[in-house]
């Protein structure tokens with residue numbers, strides 16, 4: 001019999017997360033080179049509203065006040081990413097001193113406020129020059145990434161302990177090269193599988209390179225998770241469908257680092273799409289054991305079933321259910337007979353469901369399957385936020401979402417899962433990739449004309465969570481926001 005504790009452990013880290021391309025702007029300043037997202041955004045029809053990260057939240061110019069705001073919120077940690085093309089414009093060769101100085105400033109200011117930096121090396125903004133040479137399809141990019149990672153450890157390793165190599169390789173590979181809904185916009189199942197493998201190899205080589213600089217860096221890999229449950233648990237075919245999605249979404253991005261193997265179903269289930277000749281002798285050995293912790297990004301849950309008659313309509317549903325544009329290409333190689341059931345219940349602006357119990361189950365699963373420390377590196381939701389006449393953003397839906405999900409983390413900890421931190425997605429509204437600025441995930445509202453930041457009710461509520469280190473009741477949000485401390 002386990003009971004859920006009342007408060008979070010003393011060493012549990014509460015914070016918030018962002019990513020470089022989503023907040024920085026300054027796309028052509030400070031010597032930054034172009035990235036695949038600059039190119040993708042400039043391609044008509046790829047991003048809602050033709051939006052781009054050219055200005056975004058203008059964090060490039062406002063980072064000092066943004067960090068002051070983090071301190072006011074009471075964040076203990078801040079997860080952000082380094083834009084590779086800002087520190088190494090072409091992805092190979094010369095590093096850019098101005099870009100390195102920008103992140104040096106951020107890290108120093110965070111530390112001066114007692115905020116622990118958690119640095120992600122790759123949150124999807126690949127230098128365009130590398131894409132011109134094949135991007136993640138090429139092993140040249142894998143090796144370039146390790147060189148970049150080593151240099152970042154040399155520059156910042158004395159001040160930053162917590163590092164994540166890649167953010168969500170599933171999205172980078174299967175949405176970027178499979179569904180074509182993210183940069184670089186390829187739509188090819190075989191390519192997507194090759195890229196997924198190369199990303200895993202890139203993590204392993206970066207891990208080793210950084211450990212050579214400082215052996216006690218804590219280096220993790222951040223995975224988004226899908227929680228595919230079989231529609232009919234008594235159906236073997238539905239269970240196999242769920243296993244296939246679990247292999248692509250989750251286990252292929254942690255098993256190699258834990259057991260040195262890919263999940264058993266992965267190669268047979270995709271053999272009709274690729275011969276896997278990109279998986280070379282020694283690759284899995286290189287990956288084995290090369291991780292200190294896993295990041296879990298959780299948003300929503302999924303139910304899948306086997307459906308041999310799946311037609312165009314359900315393919316559309318499958319992609320829509322994951323928030324992607326309806327289109328011919330799915331981000332799930334080998335899903336010819338797998339159908340994602342439409343989400344039910346209250347849906348967020350992304351069309352995603354709200355399911356804290358699946359989050360709890362996933363934390364337990366990752367704990368059991370990997371035995372590694374876990375950090376929740378992203379969790380949050382997009383809603384149709386409105387500024388009221390009195391200037392408040394009463395984002396009660398977001399408070400409820402956080403309440404349920406932070407509660408799920410505490411429950412998992414009570415049951416023995418080694419969860420050591422929680423980063424809310426996101427610190428502020430920002431560029432939501434293919435959805436442009438239309439979807440708002442922030443606890444802080446951003447006015448994209450004035451670039452003014454305004455705390456939503458959820459920010460005041462989260463501030464109180466951090467103060468009490470407990471799951472503050474939803475009902476208190478209104479009073480907390482009405483009379484800020």
Ligand code: PNW
Nearest residue numbers: 019167168171224297322323378425432
């Ligand atoms: C994550 N899916 O992206 C990213 O890490 C963030 O940059 C992003 O803003 C956030 O989640 C909200 O979308 C995802 O299709 C994109 O399952 C797509 C999926 C999951 C996460």
